[in-house]
Amino acid sequence: MRAHLQKVGLFNFLADPRNQYDPHAQVVFRLFDQDGSPVPIASSDVFFVSEQGTKGTVPIQSIIEHTSVSGISSNVIVFYLRTQRYDRRAKD
DSSP states (O other): OOOOOOOOOTTGGGTOGGGGGSOEEEEEEEOBOTTSOBOOGGGOOOOOOOOOOSTTOOOGGGGEEEEEEOSSOTTEEEEEEEOOOOOTTSOO
């Protein structure tokens, strides 16, 4: 993955419409307490900490494009991660 990063934001595709077609992955967290009851995301914290030991790697927090808390299940949060980025300097 090329470390060409842009500012995180919902409308990043406006800079170049091809950005919206870049491959993404989803990381889904469903939070429950020890009794199996849902724990609302609003009363919790989710942190990503990654250490870069190899040259050319990027921290996971820098590839998070968007997050979404479920409107139906308040204990579910989805992180959308960009797995590749369109490079306009590369030949199509």
